Amino acid sequence: MNPEEQIIDLTNRLNQYNFQYYQNSISEVDDFTFDKLLADLTALENQYPEFRQPDSPTARVGGTISKEFKTVYHRFPMLSLGNTYSEEDLIEFDKRVQKGLNGQTYEYICELKFDGVALSLTYENGVLVQGATRGDGVRGDDITNNIRTIRTVPLRIGAGHKATHTQPESAPAVAALPALFEVRGEGFLPLAEFDRINKEREDIGEPLLANPRNAASGTFKQQDSGAVAKRRLDCYLYSFLSDTDIFQTHEESLVAMNAWGFNVSPTWRKCTDIQEVMAYINEWETKRFDLPLGTDGIVIKVNRYDQQRDLGYTAKSPRWAIAFKYKAMAASTELNGIQYQVGRTGAVTPVALLTPVLLAGTIVKRASLHNANEIERLGVMMHDTVFVEKGGEIIPKITGVDLNRRTDKSQPIVYPTTCPACGTALVRKEGEAHFYCPNEQGCPPQRQARFEHFIQRRAMNIESLGEGKIELLIDRGLVQTPADLYDLKATDLLGIEKVFLVEETGKKRVVSFREKTVENILTAIERSKSQPFANVLFGLGIRYVGNTTAEKLVDYFGSMDAIMNATQEQLLAVPDTGPRIAESVVAWFGDTANQEFVERLRAAGLQFVGEKKVVEQEGDSLTGKTFLYTGTFANFSREELESRIEANGGKLLSGISKKLNYLIVGENAGPSKVEKAKKLNVPMIGEDEFMAMLVV
Ligand code: IVH
Numbered sequence: 001m002n003p004e005e006q007i008i009d010l011t012n013r014l015n016q017y018n019f020q021y022y023q024n025s026i027s028e029v030d031d032f033t034f035d036k037l038l039a040d041l042t043a044l045e046n047q048y049p050e051f052r053q054p055d056s057p058t059a060r061v062g063g064t065i066s067k068e069f070k071t072v073y074h075r076f077p078m079l080s081l082g083n084t085y086s087e088e089d090l091i092e093f094d095k096r097v098q099k100g101l102n103g104q105t106y107e108y109i110c111e112l113k114f115d116g117v118a119l120s121l122t123y124e125n126g127v128l129v130q131g132a133t134r135g136d137g138v139r140g141d142d143i144t145n146n147i148r149t150i151r152t153v154p155l156r157i158g159a160g161h162k163a164t165h166t167q168p169e170s171a172p173a174v175a176a177l178p179a180l181f182e183v184r185g186e187g188f189l190p191l192a193e194f195d196r197i198n199k200e201r202e203d204i205g206e207p208l209l210a211n212p213r214n215a216a217s218g219t220f221k222q223q224d225s226g227a228v229a230k231r232r233l234d235c236y237l238y239s240f241l242s243d244t245d246i247f248q249t250h251e252e253s254l255v256a257m258n259a260w261g262f263n264v265s266p267t268w269r270k271c272t273d274i275q276e277v278m279a280y281i282n283e284w285e286t287k288r289f290d291l292p293l294g295t296d297g298i299v300i301k302v303n304r305y306d307q308q309r310d311l312g313y314t315a316k317s318p319r320w321a322i323a324f325k326y327k328a329m330a331a332s333t334e335l336n337g338i339q340y341q342v343g344r345t346g347a348v349t350p351v352a353l354l355t356p357v358l359l360a361g362t363i364v365k366r367a368s369l370h371n372a373n374e375i376e377r378l379g380v381m382m383h384d385t386v387f388v389e390k391g392g393e394i395i396p397k398i399t400g401v402d403l404n405r406r407t408d409k410s411q412p413i414v415y416p417t418t419c420p421a422c423g424t425a426l427v428r429k430e431g432e433a434h435f436y437c438p439n440e441q442g443c444p445p446q447r448q449a450r451f452e453h454f455i456q457r458r459a460m461n462i463e464s465l466g467e468g469k470i471e472l473l474i475d476r477g478l479v480q481t482p483a484d485l486y487d488l489k490a491t492d493l494l495g496i497e498k499v500f501l502v503e504e505t506g507k508k509r510v511v512s513f514r515e516k517t518v519e520n521i522l523t524a525i526e527r528s529k530s531q532p533f534a535n536v537l538f539g540l541g542i543r544y545v546g547n548t549t550a551e552k553l554v555d556y557f558g559s560m561d562a563i564m565n566a567t568q569e570q571l572l573a574v575p576d577t578g579p580r581i582a583e584s585v586v587a588w589f590g591d592t593a594n595q596e597f598v599e600r601l602r603a604a605g606l607q608f609v610g611e612k613k614v615v616e617q618e619g620d621s622l623t624g625k626t627f628l629y630t631g632t633f634a635n636f637s638r639e640e641l642e643s644r645i646e647a648n649g650g651k652l653l654s655g656i657s658k659k660l661n662y663l664i665v666g667e668n669a670g671p672s673k674v675e676k677a678k679k680l681n682v683p684m685i686g687e688d689e690f691m692a693m694l695v696v
Contacts, residue, residue: 004051010041014057022151049655055155059148069141078134081323094274100311107303110280111268115294116188126157149229152263178242185237188293189216204546205345237262286361297325329390333357340420344449347434371433381410454482459539460528464520468511486604493518533610542588558612622650630673631666
């Protein structure tokens with residue numbers, strides 16, 4: 001196969017694997033093979049950018065960074081929906097529809113109202129060419145590169161796509177697709193992903209994302225699509241638009257979109273009258289909390305397109321559809337106490353302890369109060385009757401106080417001034433919402449959380465020590481810091497046992513170290529010595545140094561020693577590293593207890609070097625200039641040529657366009673590139689000329 005055929009073949013194969021994996025949960029190849037094929041494709045695309053396919057799966061991992069989004073006009077305006085909150089309103093709506101259709105029979109399609117961000121995706125000849133936000137309804141932002149990172153959005157509609165779930169009627173053949181069409185839907189951050197991100201943020205001391213909707217909206221508007229790819233956004237599609245009429249009903253469009261490989265939520269239902277609509281509403285009032293995303297109501301749409309046209313639009317919204325909003329799921333109950341939890345970074349989080357109350361099908365006993373500011377903002381007192389609400393988030397929140405029911409029993413909440421776990425005086429830094437316990441080394445919950453952080457999969461991966469085992473080892477005085485893990489012997493562990501009482505269930509749980517368990521633990525500890533350096537750095541638990549930051553520091557500095565000795569200024573030169581991180585890293589390595597900890601890990605044989613990937617700046621003679629190369633060179637390998645361009649301030653482009661300043665032409669240059677450069681009047685230079693540009 002020639003390179004072009006190879007690129008096409010890899011693109012198609014990887015897209016098929018992706019489709020099977022994300023839509024049908026089938027792994028046709030193992031992760032290793034997939035990554036290898038993706039790496040092969042990336043390498044080929046870098047070498048032959050002109051053959052890169054528009055539906056290349058390499059777009060899934062992002063990588064493009066834009067300064068600002070292009071504004072795009074919607075081919076059809078993106079309207080909003082009228083809202084109702086009551087059965088009466090809904091019956092009024094039904095009457096208007098009935099009247100508007102002059103006695104014809106009609107059906108409704110009911111769908112859930114997904115709480116995310118409205119998106120519009122345009123396909124040309126089956127290929128995704130544009131993804132945009134709603135904006136003001138007339139024009140939005142072109143966020144195509146961010147949308148391409150959503151695994152369930154097909155980059156190309158083609159043969160081999162099957163329905164993800166069975167739906168009532170068969171879809172038209174894929175061949176019936178119009179050359180140009182648009183699908184619309186809701187982009188969202190799955191709740192599980194939202195929780196994962198927040199847990200990670202809490203873990204490194206970052207402020208938490210407020211709710212999944214804002215988090216989704218913020219993520220879709222990030223300029224760095226690589227960062228977007230890391231947050232696994234998803235999208236449900238619910239409308240199809242094209243110039244030619246290929247469907248008679250909305251139902252047909254949903255069935256077809258699903259068959260073409262779009263992610264259509266299977267929650268929709270056809271209803272023949274408003275009573276059936278009511279039944280759907282009632283059914284989903286609590287069932288919706290089992291869905292992977294937040295929903296705030298349902299959407300009712302007239303099924304037939306000709307009837308939709310007859311009913312028409314008001315200035316803002318269609319007359320053929322309406323949104324029914326559920327009332328927020330709220331309950332009132334008494335605040336009995338506050339538990340102050342201490343996290344790994346020492347941050348103190350107040351958790352409200354409530355008289356158990358039934359809310360949206362679950363019994364709620366606890367609710368987050370976030371921090372001291374939140375208690376003040378709510379003006380809540382101990383023994384007040386408070387309102388708890390369940391939003392999209394898993395943990396319910398306190399939204400207010402029922403002042404009418406405040407009695408003499410209510411007492412001001414006295415925020416603790418000392419750590420509830422170790423008694424050390426709490427501190428609060430300027431501008432921070434949380435109080436902190438500064439006793440990093442001695443405070444038991446901080447110490448335990450540090451161990452849990454260290455053994456997690458993304459750090460040293462010694463998860464066989466989870467679930468109460470670490471707690472037990474600390475309890476018995478066998479380990480003080482994670483470095484002690486590397487001194488553990490089988491004889492230290494064998495036979496240790498403890499019976500725990502699980503608070504939530506009231507049941508007992510036995511944690512014991514039998515022979516097999518001990519063997520697994522010691523093997524995992526031994527194996528952890530080969531975890532990559534970035535994992536080790538993350539595992540240290542430096543505040544604000546999450547996985548991504550750890551990777552960036554490793555790429556830039558290459559070794560623990562270089563990072564330990566780095567000054568704040570040097571740290572600030574690392575991509576995406578601001579003063580907060582730089583300060584935290586310097587302070588952490590400046591602490592003698594931490595230095596000792598690091599030295600013990602070094603002695604234990606952990607990985608302290610990684611691959612340095614960021615080139616140090618040599619000069620700025622190429623600043624503002626863009627380059628692409630073709631062929632081979634006498635003085636540089638491809639990698640060297642690329643790093644010299646970047647080290648001198650130049651930028652590499654992936655293809656030939658008018659934006660390209662220079663094409664560097666070597667031996668055996670690709671004729672198509674040279675041809676294209678000529679056509680576009682892009683200056684071509686040889687290796688010697690390029691070298692001359694470096695010395696200024
Ligand atoms: S249909 C003419 N269906 O609600 C309006 N919208 O207020 C067509 N939404 O901007 C929209 N779930 O972001 C439709 N199943 C659903 C929806 C849905 C959520 C959002 C959408 C739209 C807003 C309208």
